[in-house]
Amino acid sequence: MHGITFDVAHMLAGSLVLVSFLQLYQDRLYALLNIYALHALVLALSVAWQAYVQQAPHLYVTAAIALLFKAIIIPVALHRIIVRLGIHREIEKVVGVGPAMLLGMGLVALAMVVMLRVTMEADPLAREDLAFALSVVLLGLLMMVTRRNAVGQVVGFMSLENGLVLAATGAKGMPLVVEISIAFSILIAFIVIGIFLFRIRERFDTVDLQALDRFRGERP
């Protein structure tokens, strides 16, 4: 129907959505980090394939950045943070797995309906990438909403950013300077979040963010 180029791109982008769902399903922090690393790996593969298809060498750099920072450095660092915070055995969620999955399916359907309608005259490859990227972004947001643990929310935020990168590469790539600066700002955001995690823990003896709600007086 579309040939192997489209099929491979479709498969990789679809796998990214699937890995987002795996993140949503996983309730243990270590496993969550492993899946996040997998998410970044799939993203790197997907971007590399786009680079090959569009014959845009700078996208290979994007893929390398995704691989190096997101698949290796950030998971390892988060891993160490979890060990140092001593929260590696915690399992908690606001919404259960079932409702979260259903919500996620709804969001994916929404993303597809919206994106496929909006991008009528674009290239099929870009349309499909945009649809999947929007689903990954929405799933990342959903994950940030359904987690109480700060580390879980950080992972949700990072996977959301992966979705943005996928969208950017699908739309004929973005300038390398922008890409590198985004990568670094993510890294800096990550460092800031890491420091905040320790500050939150020092103050409240927990990284459960509902403690903050109580502190602000929103919850009795």
Place this chain on the structure above:
Amino acid sequence: MALIADFAVQGAQMLVVLLLAPLLTGVVRKTKARLLRRRGPSVVQPYRDLVRLMRKEVVLAETASWLFRVIPYLVFAATWVAASLVPTFRAGLLFSWSADLIAIIALLGSARFFLALAGLDVGTSFGGIGSSREVMIASLAEPAMIMIVFTLALVVGSTQLSTMAGFLLSPAVGLRVSLGLALIALIMVAIAENARIPVDNPATHLELTMVHEAMVLEYSGRHLALIELSASLKLLLYVSLIACLFVPWGLSAPGTGFAAVAVGALAYAGKLVGGGILLALFETSIAKMRVFRVPEFLGAALMLGLLATLLLFVSRSL
């Protein structure tokens, strides 16, 4: 003459599934034992068990009705028919026009319905627990299975297994993430349906965890033999279903000669052994989950099926 040959091949397939089913169970048990560093019974032990059970006297509960006595035969017949409809070594057999995926699901569903009735029939509490849990699992596994069928039917344009296998063998399939999702979902459903480890433990008689075993606790003698044989057949059915849909290579096409059939038979044997070993590996590497977590597990299968359909919808509409 051609009709007789067709009949012969179809009959051979029916016999093959019946004869190989206990062997597959034996291979799984043996592999599991070896993985746990036990020696384990020989791979032909399930045959010996069946023969021994066949010779034993049937002990019936006083409260058992006629239904209780009839059900093993019903269950066995339905499962056997379903198992022999799945293409094993050759596609396009005589009865393949009826080898519809939905028909197979319906056959298995009715077998399960009768087994659940049998669990309730005697009126013991274990039978009741087993039936209620089995029905709970089934009510979640069947929608997931239907979603998988839906995905496959959308890709192939048919629900007939021979046609599906033929299409999936042809280069027209391409590379589809939906098929991968459907495969994972089908494996999850197969694990749940066959009462394998994360969902149920086929080797346990512990009150709190058993599902399938609790239902058939009251059976003995030849009735139990038939029920065990149909459980083995069901396992074989799912392994051949996965093999026929997702690893169809080696399946001999209709109208080819003896050599192709021999290759098909060899490939089928290889797929069965491979499937059995993979199942044993999976089972030893995972712990059984609580009964109340089963909905999550099967919900994930349903979700995968839904996602596969959605992705297919995207690639279609472009």
